[in-house]
Amino acid sequence: MSTLKQLVRNPTSLTGLILVLLFIVMAxxxxxxxxxxxxxxxxxMIPHDGFSVEPRPPSEEHPLGTTEGQYxxxxxIVWGTRTAFRVGIVITLFTAVTGVIxxxxxxxxxxxxxxxxxxxxxxxxxxxxxxxxxxxxxVLQTVYGRGEAxxxxxxxxxxxxxxxxxxxxxxxxxxxxxxxxxxxALMAFGWMTYARxxxxxxxxxxxxxxxxxxxxxxxxxxxILFRHILPNAIYPTLxxxxxxxxxxxxxxxxxxxxxxxxxxxxxxxxxMISFARNWIPRLAQHWHIVVFxxxxxxxxxxxxxxxxxxxxxxxxxxxxxxxx
Amino acid sequence: MxxxxxxxxxxxxxxxxGVTILIFALISMLTPYERAALYVTDIPKRQGAIDGVxxxxxxxxxxxxxxxxxxxxxxxxxxxxxxxxxSPVGEVIRRRLPATVELALFASLPMVGVGIWLGVQAAVxxxxxxxxxxxxxxxxxxSIPIFVFALIVMMIFYAKLxxxxxxxLSDQAQxxxxxxEFSRYTQLNTVDSLLNGRxxxxxxxxxxxxxxxxxxxxxxxxxxxRVTRSSMLETLRQDYLTTARAKGITERNxxxxxxxxxxxxxxxxxxxxxxxxxxxxVVITETVFNYPGIGSFMAQAAITLxxxxxxxxxxxxxxxxxxxxxxxxxxxxFLDPRIRLA
Numbered sequence: 001m002s003t004l005k006q007l008v009r010n011p012t013s014l015t016g017l018i019l020v021l022l023f024i025v026m027a028x029x030x031x032x033x034x035x036x037x038x039x040x041x042x043x044x045m046i047p048h049d050g051f052s053v054e055p056r057p058p059s060e061e062h063p064l065g066t067t068e069g070q071y072x073x074x075x076x077i078v079w080g081t082r083t084a085f086r087v088g089i090v091i092t093l094f095t096a097v098t099g100v101i102x103x104x105x106x107x108x109x110x111x112x113x114x115x116x117x118x119x120x121x122x123x124x125x126x127x128x129x130x131x132x133x134x135x136x137x138x139v140l141q142t143v144y145g146r147g148e149a150x151x152x153x154x155x156x157x158x159x160x161x162x163x164x165x166x167x168x169x170x171x172x173x174x175x176x177x178x179x180x181x182x183x184x185a186l187m188a189f190g191w192m193t194y195a196r197x198x199x200x201x202x203x204x205x206x207x208x209x210x211x212x213x214x215x216x217x218x219x220x221x222x223x224i225l226f227r228h229i230l231p232n233a234i235y236p237t238l239x240x241x242x243x244x245x246x247x248x249x250x251x252x253x254x255x256x257x258x259x260x261x262x263x264x265x266x267x268x269x270x271x272m273i274s275f276a277r278n279w280i281p282r283l284a285q286h287w288h289i290v291v292f293x294x295x296x297x298x299x300x301x302x303x304x305x306x307x308x309x310x311x312x313x314x315x316x317x318x319x320x321x322x323x324x
Numbered sequence: 325m326x327x328x329x330x331x332x333x334x335x336x337x338x339x340x341x342g343v344t345i346l347i348f349a350l351i352s353m354l355t356p357y358e359r360a361a362l363y364v365t366d367i368p369k370r371q372g373a374i375d376g377v378x379x380x381x382x383x384x385x386x387x388x389x390x391x392x393x394x395x396x397x398x399x400x401x402x403x404x405x406x407x408x409x410x411s412p413v414g415e416v417i418r419r420r421l422p423a424t425v426e427l428a429l430f431a432s433l434p435m436v437g438v439g440i441w442l443g444v445q446a447a448v449x450x451x452x453x454x455x456x457x458x459x460x461x462x463x464x465x466x467s468i469p470i471f472v473f474a475l476i477v478m479m480i481f482y483a484k485l486x487x488x489x490x491x492x493l494s495d496q497a498q499x500x501x502x503x504x505e506f507s508r509y510t511q512l513n514t515v516d517s518l519l520n521g522r523x524x525x526x527x528x529x530x531x532x533x534x535x536x537x538x539x540x541x542x543x544x545x546x547x548x549x550r551v552t553r554s555s556m557l558e559t560l561r562q563d564y565l566t567t568a569r570a571k572g573i574t575e576r577n578x579x580x581x582x583x584x585x586x587x588x589x590x591x592x593x594x595x596x597x598x599x600x601x602x603x604x605x606v607v608i609t610e611t612v613f614n615y616p617g618i619g620s621f622m623a624q625a626a627i628t629l630x631x632x633x634x635x636x637x638x639x640x641x642x643x644x645x646x647x648x649x650x651x652x653x654x655x656x657x658f659l660d661p662r663i664r665l666a
Contacts, residue, residue: 119338119342120342122335122339122342123339123342123343123345123346124346126339126342126343126642126645126646126649127343127346127638127641127642127645128599128600128603128604128641128645129600129604130604130607130608131603131604131607131622131637131638131641132638134607134622134623134626134634134638135350135626135634135635135637135638136350137626138625138626138629138630138631138634139350139353139354139631139634139635141629142354142358142629142631143353143354145629146355152353246467250467250469253469253471254469254470254471254608257469257471257608258607258608258611258623258626258627259623259627260626260627270469273469273471273472273475276475277611277612280475280478280482280483280490280612280614281482281483282483283475283478283479283482283483283484284479284483284484285483287479290472290475290476290479291476294468294469294472294475294476297468297469297472298464298467298468298469298472301466301467301468301469302463302464302467305463305466305467306463309463
């Protein structure tokens with residue numbers, strides 16, 4: 001509780017909190033701020049006003065202008081907020097849970113289990129994150145492109161269930177297929193930080209008196225881990241998780257920009273900016289296709305980073321009041 | 325020290341082995357037909373012919389046999405056939421590597437230099453105006469997508485002012501570089517032009533490097549700054565610095581000669597993170613600036629689902645990172661007298 005109070009009092013994190021709040025309002029109010037056409041099948045597909053190639057500058061009809069192919073930028077930004085929250089939160093959730101499970105098992109059982117799991121963690125960390133995500137996205141898109149059912153397809157469906165609240169039809173339609181592959185790729189290479197973090201915290205707690213007391217009273221491994229150790233060790237993990245939401249949105253936008261994320265025309269910020277690649281020599285004239293979605297991503301990620309930065313200071317008071 | 329080095333060196337084969345296992349696990353998610361590009365350059369379309377290829381290269385064999393066969397090829401530098409480039413993946417990497425190395429080298433200089441310098445300024449002026457400005461700036465640096473930054477500098481300095489063009493060399497310079505009168509000793513255009521005494525080529529190469537170098541280093545200097553700052557803050561509170569001040573040494577010398585060298589030891593630990601930043605950054609930077617390196621090739625191959633090329637580059641990057649981390653750890657052990665003399 002006192003942490004929250006400190007977050008509100010700190011001007012940096014207050015800015016972050018207000019920004020996040022604004023984005024939440026934008027995400028929830030999307031149907032009002034940018035109402036989809038009545039006959040639209042999927043509100044996440046940005047409506048386009050004609051098919052003309054050349055982007056158009058801001059006008060009364062399109063307050064932030066249109067991209068190549070006449071996709072409305074305002075609509076894309078507003079509905080893209082929902083995509084951003086969805087992507088950031090779902091990826092963070094899955095990576096954090098995976099990491100906590102792996103790290104807990106490693107720390108709690110120790111010995112060769114610990115060794116093995118930590119080596120696996122190191123191997124996953126041996127790849128630069130974005131490069132690994134690009135690679136896995138390409139592989140997964142090839143696999144899903146075949147349309148065969150398998151464990152992976154079920155994995156994608158579970159993620160889709162969490163992200164969209166409904167099971168996708170079988171087989172995965174191309175739109176959600178592209179979203180799922182990019183998200184799964186980011187998840188696969190994102191859990192290691194959590195595993196290492198929770199492992200360290202558990203190791204520090206494992207031999208404490210209250211754990212030994214619980215053990216002498218006959219509590220089983222499971223109960224000790226979930227009722228006694230994890231609640232005491234989870235706090236730093238939650239902090240990292242809150243900071244990760246922004247950085248996953250950043251990476252997802254990177255994949256979208258390269259053409260590996262959301263489908264063309266889907267309300268996703270990175271995908272919208274990727275149109276700008278075709279207009280580089282004329283960007284001075286078509287500045288709006290970069291600046292509006294670009295600033296939106298910047299503000300979204302900045303908001304989480306501001307909160308995270310203040311969080312870290314609150315949790316690590318060593319530097320407060322240091323010489324200066 | 326010696327045991328530390330030996331122990332650290334022993335993890336190297338384990339990690340490299342793990343990297344190959346992970347890459348091969350991804351390869352094994354492909355069908356035998358899709359895997360065929362690892363072995364043959366021209367995948368036949370007819371059903372019977374495909375079966376022949378699959379049988380000949382044992383693409384339906386037990387997975388460990390396939391792994392060993394693949395590993396044997398990889399060790400010899402054969403990473404398969406790139407359908408994007410219509411040439412072997414290993415050759416594409418060799419051809420495009422110098423461009424990426426040149427970009428990364430030039431980017432790491434301002435990144436590390438400026439980052440350390442600003443970090444010291446922030447620490448020395450802790451909680452004062454400069455510190456706050458730098459802090460806000462580095463958070464923004466962390467938050468801005470590299471492609472947005474790159475596109476904006478392109479918008480200003482290329483589309484508007486026409487100062488710095490995309491690509492690696494202008495057509496004219498490219499012709500000279502490829503001609504017989506120009507010897508390509510290192511394949512790095514800036515170095516080669518100096519060795520050939522061609523000022524015009526040097527200028528042209530630098531003109532093309534300015535913007536990508538700026539983009540690639542911008543988001544990473546924030547990291548260097550932050551680590552230098554906190555490491556400096558820790559060091560500045562040490563007793564030996566109070567002693568130094570008590571002896572009448574100027575504050576400037578206290579900071580630069582007594583505090584900084586010790587603070588930099590822990591800055592060395594982020595060498596690995598800087599390398600990760602560079603490896604991740606080149607993919608997007610090279611794509612935006614149409615720079616003909618490995619990064620832009622990887623992005624291009626990924627979009628066309630040329631999985632064999634992408635996996636080849638990922639393997640390459642993984643091994644480079646493992647080696648890079650090893651160098652950083654050894655360097656750290658060497659720099660820190662507490663480890664070196666233990």
